[in-house]
Amino acid sequence: MLRSLSYAVPALVGDGRPARAVRELRGGTRKGVWRVVLADGSRVVAYRWHPDHDRWPAGQGPPDPADPFSPASGPGLFAAAHALLTGAGVRVPALYALEEEGGGGALAVVEDVGPTLEQVMEADPGRAAPVLEHLASVLGVLHGRTHPVFGKVAHVAGGGAPAAASCHEAVLVRALADLEEAARLDARVGAARSALEEELCARAARIGPRPGGYALVHGELGPDHVLVAADGQGALIDFEGLMWFDHEWEHAFLRLRFADHRRLATRPVDAHRMGLYVLALDLSLVAGPLRYLAGRAVSDRGVMAGIAERALGRALASVGCGGGW
Incomplete structure (x- = not known):
């Protein structure tokens, strides 16, 4: 190679x-x-x-x-x-x-732009501060763009339509599939499956129609997916999942990956969408790593297992909390 x-x-x-x-x-x-x-x-x-x-x-x-x-x-x-x-x-x-x-x-x-924002935040928090400010402006540009159809940008650009009727329906379908897979792979999820399914459906039922179109979202925007250039600006990477979607999905991920995520706010969020998306993201972060690790010897086993364990703790803690986030 x-x-x-x-x-x-x-x-x-x-x-x-x-x-x-x-x-x-x-x-x-x-x-x-x-x-x-x-x-x-x-x-x-x-x-x-x-x-x-x-x-x-x-x-x-x-x-x-x-x-x-x-x-x-x-x-x-x-x-x-x-x-x-x-x-x-x-x-x-x-x-x-x-x-x-x-x-x-x-x-x-x-x-070759430079180190990741994650590396800079660990080594030099002072240098990271202006990069975060720039990232907030970048997110404002992304979320300021809208499209009447949601989905991956290549699919939408080619005239494709989504399989689901709405973003939150697509999220619910995925979350229920993640819950089923996680329950098969971890007995603790299996024991709480009914309660988690009820909670997901209850949160989805509170969501109304989406006015004003769908924002442009990266989808997995963490500090490891931002490179820091010599001029202090951030460059986005790993953007193959770029899609038109509810901006709340982006903010659910930002909330998870950035301690000061509120500095990255772009526009008001719908609390009911956030409630569903935060729980759905946690279930994805249980099922995904467990699937990745199942029956395989991988070098990053500890990292992936840690991601799944933390997400599982949050998901289980959410059951019975009334949908608050």
């Missing part, structure tokens, strides 16, 4: 010389990520989509594009989201080249 990228990445950007160095980076669980030092000393980042880099168990079939929560991976989703974000003036790593078909999988070469 290292030798392959040493030649494939330079060739894709028009350089016939082999790269000086290739180093794998911690990236997502559905694609490989490497930092590549080219022959002239400049640095780029390479993304490769290939089944060998997808660490999730195989599904029951190809992802359903009409489902906004189907697995978000691949060069098509990446290219569509990158173009939309760039057109909106949102900072993302510059795309230098994209090869959607190749013997070793699809390959993209992008700008």
